[in-house]
Structure formats: structure tokens, C-alpha cells
Amino acid sequence: MKYEEFKQKLNLQVFGEDVNYEILTTVIKNPNRYIGLFRVTNAKTKLIQNITQSCEIKFGDFIEDILTQYILDTGYHNLDKNIGVDENNDELNVDQLFKNNNENIIYIIEQKIRDDHDSTKKRGQYANFIKKIKLIKTKFKNHKIKATMWFSDDSLKKNRKYYLEQIQNNTDDIVEINIFYGKELFVKLFNRFDIWNEFTLYLDKCKRELNEYILNIVNFDNDEIMKKMLLKMQTKDPDILNKLLSDKQKYINLRKELSLTDEKLSVIF
Numbered sequence: 001m002k003y004e005e006f007k008q009k010l011n012l013q014v015f016g017e018d019v020n021y022e023i024l025t026t027v028i029k030n031p032n033r034y035i036g037l038f039r040v041t042n043a044k045t046k047l048i049q050n051i052t053q054s055c056e057i058k059f060g061d062f063i064e065d066i067l068t069q070y071i072l073d074t075g076y077h078n079l080d081k082n083i084g085v086d087e088n089n090d091e092l093n094v095d096q097l098f099k100n101n102n103e104n105i106i107y108i109i110e111q112k113i114r115d116d117h118d119s120t121k122k123r124g125q126y127a128n129f130i131k132k133i134k135l136i137k138t139k140f141k142n143h144k145i146k147a148t149m150w151f152s153d154d155s156l157k158k159n160r161k162y163y164l165e166q167i168q169n170n171t172d173d174i175v176e177i178n179i180f181y182g183k184e185l186f187v188k189l190f191n192r193f194d195i196w197n198e199f200t201l202y203l204d205k206c207k208r209e210l211n212e213y214i215l216n217i218v219n220f221d222n223d224e225i226m227k228k229m230l231l232k233m234q235t236k237d238p239d240i241l242n243k244l245l246s247d248k249q250k251y252i253n254l255r256k257e258l259s260l261t262d263e264k265l266s267v268i269f
Contacts, residue, residue: 001069001070001073001198001202003202003205006066006202006206007202007205007206007209009062009065009066010059010062010066010206010210011206011210013058013061013062013065014055014058014059014062015055015058015210018232019051020225020229021229021232021233023047023050023051024229024233025233025237025240026050027043027047027254027258028240028243028244028251028254029240029243031250031251031253031254032250033046034046034047034254034257035250035253035254035257042257043254043257043258044257044258056113059113060112060113063111063113063152064095064096064111066199067095067096067109067111068096070195070199071096071098073195074190074192074195075100076098076099076100076107077098077099077100077101078096078097078098079097079098079099079106080097081093081094081095081096081097083097083132083135083136083139084135084139086131086135092131092132092135094108094109094110094132094136095109095110095111096108096109096110096111097109097136099143104142104143104144105143105144105145105146106136106140106143106144106145106146107146107147107148107189108132108133108136108145108146108147108148109147109148109149109150109185110125110129110132110147110148110149110150111149111150111151111152112125112149112150112151112152113151113152113153114151114152114153114155114156115151115153115156115157115158115159115160115181116156116158117158117159122159122162122163126149126162126163126166129147129149133145133147133175133177137174137175143174144174144175144176145174145175145176146176146178146189147175147176147177147178148177148178148179148180148185148189149163149177149178149179149180150179150180150181150185151179151180151181151182152182153181153182154181154182154183154184157181160179160181163179164179167179182196183196186199223263223264226260226264227264227267230264230265230267230268231267231268234268241268244260245265
């Protein structure tokens with residue numbers, strides 16, 4: 001994969017086309033979530049918290065999508081990740097489902113960024129993993145199943161012992177279950193350490209190049225950024241802009257917390 005393609009995917013999926021604008025409109029729609037007497041933090045602090053959490057979730061989705069692309073590039077055939085419904089009629093999806101057309105094997109990968117879950121979550125996660133394996137067995141009869149739990153960050157292995165103990169209880173001859181951390185997936189499953197090297201090299205480079213951009217997220221004190229967003233809102237979302245300019249006390253307070261002075265607002269008048 002070319003680096004520019006990798007960077008573009010990460011930038012678009014994690015940050016979107018205009019993350020500052022998305023944040024501002026969210027705040028205006030839900031001002032009480034960001035201001036008020038019973039909040040020890042101010043609106044800007046709450047915004048930073050929200051965007052950080054959102055980016056972490058979207059980053060996990062990006063890692064899933066980029067692995068799907070690497071699987072394809074490695075020569076495997078990706079299958080529909082929607083595998084059907086369980087006994088409660090709940091729809092089940094797997095993070096990765098693929099096969100090699102020269103083998104009678106179905107590969108499953110369930111992935112997380114890091115292994116730092118508490119006791120309740122780790123048990124639920126493994127139980128859900130087994131539920132998906134059983135459903136795939138019924139869908140792909142006469143196939144061997146290779147199922148893997150993969151944690152991309154190998155610096156945390158909080159529940160490794162628990163997962164290994166559960167895996168040892170597997171007595172199904174046609175199902176092989178593994179748990180891998182970091183590079184182990186690419187070395188032991190794909191025999192492609194070069195992909196792991198490329199993947200981590202690109203991630204490191206992206207983080208360094210995007211560092212300044214990330215620092216400017218939620219930088220509503222920047223006059224030029226704010227004026228640009230207000231003009232966009234005037235054209236794209238006038239109803240939201242009218243809320244922001246409202247005489248209601250919650251919007252007066254919001255404008256104050258976001259440092260929306262008359263000078264900044266003058267650009268739309």
C-alpha cells in the first residue's frame with residue numbers, strides 16, 4: 001500500500017472532512033451538555049474530551065478497515081462480515097472474514113486496539129467470539145475454521161492468561177482458536193512481517209505529520225478558523241446559526257464560553 005493512500009484513509013475516517021465544523025454544530029444542538037453550573041469543566045474542556053473519545057473509536061474502525069485491505073493485498077478473498085443472526089435474532093458481524101481459494105479454511109479475526117478490559121467485559125467478549133464461531137460453522141459446513149482474537153497494541157496483555165485458558169478448553173477438531181498481539185498476527189497467520197513493518201511505519205509517520213493538525217482541533221480561539229466556520233454555517237445550516245445567535249440564556253452562555261465575541265460574529269452580518 002502506498003503511504004499517501006494510507007494517510008488519506010486515516011485522515012478521512014478519523015477526522016472527517018471538517019471535524020471542527022462537526023464539533024461546533026454538535027455543541028449548538030446540545031448546549032446543555034457543555035455548559036451549566038453543575039459542570040466543573042468548561043465547554044472547551046468538555047469538547048476536547050468528546051473529540052478524543054470520538055477519534056479513539058474511529059481509529060479502531062480505521063484499523064479494522066486497513067486490515068481488510070491488507071488481507072486482500074495478501075491474496076485472500078474477503079467475505080461478507082455480516083454472518084447472520086443468533087438465537088435471539090440479533091444480527092452478528094465479525095471484524096474480518098476471509099478465505100484462501102486454494103484452501104478449505106475459513107478465517108475469522110476479531111480485533112481490538114488493546115487488551116485492557118475488566119473481568120466482566122473480557123468474559124462477554126470471549127463468549128460473543130465463540131457465538132460467532134458457532135454461527136460461521138453452520139454457514140460454512142465442511143470447512144475448517146481458524147479463528148483469531150487480535151489486539152493490535154502489544155504493550156498491554158492484561159487478560160492474556162484468561163484467554164489462553166479459555167482457548168485450551170476448545171475440543172472442536174475443526175476449529176482452531178488463537179490469540180495474537182501486535183506483529184504476531186502478521187508473522188504467525190500471514191507469514192508477512194513486512195506488512196507489520198509497513199503498517200507501523202506508516203502509523204508513526206502519520207502521527208508525526210498530523211500532530212499539528214490535531215492540536216488545532218477545537219481551536220475556536222483562532223479567529224480565522226471560527227470566521228470560516230460561521231460563514232459555512234450561514235450557507236449550509238442557517239437554522240443552527242440562528243440558535244447560536246439566540247437571546248436564550250443558554251446560548252448567551254455558550255457564546256461566552258466559546259469566546260464568540262461580537263468581532264468574530266460580525267463576519268456574518
